[in-house]
Amino acid sequence: MAVYTHVPADELEALIARYGIGALISAKGIAEGVENSNYLVDTTGGRFILTLYEKRVDEADLPFFIALLDHLAASGNPVPRVLADRDGIQIQRVAGRPACLIEFMPGLSVAHPNAAQARAAGTALGRMHLALREFDQERPNSLGPSGWHALAEKCGDQLDRIAPWLGSRVAHELAWLDAHWPAALPRCVIHADLFPDNVLMLGDRVTGLIDFYFSCTEVRAWDLAVMHAAWCFTPDGSRFDPALGDALVASYEAAHPLLPEERTAFATLARGACLRFLLTRAWDWLNTPADALVTPKDPLAFLRRLDHYAAA
Structure with missing residues (x-):
């Protein structure tokens, strides 16, 4: 708890x-x-x-x-x-x-969203981004590209305790993202953590967006990439559901169209999203005491997602 x-x-x-x-x-x-x-x-x-x-x-x-x-x-x-x-x-x-x-916001978070629920969530994100065009405050992203390097260094050789090859895989991905990260894309304040458990729903209707404590000023389309990685796979990351992905992106675009350069960079943004959550989960996996009331989440679930986007 x-x-x-x-x-x-x-x-x-x-x-x-x-x-x-x-x-x-x-x-x-x-x-x-x-x-x-x-x-x-x-x-x-x-x-x-x-x-x-x-x-x-x-x-x-x-x-x-x-x-x-x-x-x-x-x-x-x-x-x-x-x-x-x-x-x-x-x-x-x-x-x-x-x-x-x-x-208090009514509604429940859905553990296994369907396409209609993904569609509603994508619309909610698009409308939120429209509203944030007029928000003039900023907050840096401590878990953006520079933060991934810092977190990987803190985890160090212990990454290989999670999987024998994980340290080298993370190092390779960091180098690739350094060379390809689309930092020039439009920016705004984003949620940065809109997993299904941060969206409250009644049926197929969104009733609440919650837990904004990772919100920051970042590449705007990265928010959608985070959602795509979080919503469109089985929990262990082993299987991608294209129906969920199509519903999420299409509904977002109906509310807030993507620019051509955002579409082109989307798989790269998603790889960055996967690496961010792989690393934070790895840190928690390595540093949560055995008797803690919180069970750390599997970092490799986001490595499997990362492999999916890398193949794309």
């Missing part, structure tokens, strides 16, 4: 009292997610999400994320706003951690 920090009941009650959203009824840790501690909070005034930000989220970045969500919500995108307490404060301190109380 992704609850790293326990919140005492009296501290939680005092926090809720500052918002004027009724009395606390219950709070339950949420198992999904691996970055932060999340609680589902019910009060007499409604349902909310309390997020405590752990080590991977820099507290200094929180105003950017809040401004981004406010902008997208004001533009009609299905994203959760961060609530302010009676004093107008959005970023709190809870159990020694920076924390925010966030709107």
Whole structure:
């Protein structure tokens, strides 16, 4: 379960009292997610999400994320706003951690999306990118091409503990991407992590886009490439579903057409997406304690995806 920090009941009650959203009824840790501690909070005034930000989220970045969500919500995108307490404060301190109380969004994340759900998600991404044309704040991508090199160096020879040849395979891919990365493509703020578990749905309708904590200024089409790699394969990465891929790209283009140069570079962008998630998963695989409540995800699932795009 992704609850790293326990919140005492009296501290939680005092926090809720500052918002004027009724009395606390219950709070339950949420198992999904691996970055932060999340609680589902019910009060007499409604349902909310309390997020405590752990080590991977820099507290200094929180105003950017809040401004981004406010902008997208004001533009009609299905994203959760961060609530302010009676004093107008959005970023709190809870159990020694920076924390925010966030709107609850209805819906469920789908483990095995179908083509109709991929189509709805592609439309939602395209509309989000349209809205972000008017968003003027920026945040660097710490997990872009330079970050991949840094993470590979941190993993070092331990990559071969995951698979005997993984270190050399990663080094080869880094060199190839250095030579071919399409950095001159149009840029904007992107989500950068829009996996199926970050899209809430009711049936085939998107009800929420969540977890914007990797959002950054990056090559715009890379956002779609990340989704393509995350949505269009079996979980182990061994099989690509072209129907999902076609639905995702076509619906995105109906909302926000791709430029010819973005289409040309798409397989390269997808290779970069696969390497990014291979490396972050590898780091977690190598550094998560054996008794941790979070089970690290298989890095090789994204190596198999990378091989698919490399063959393309």
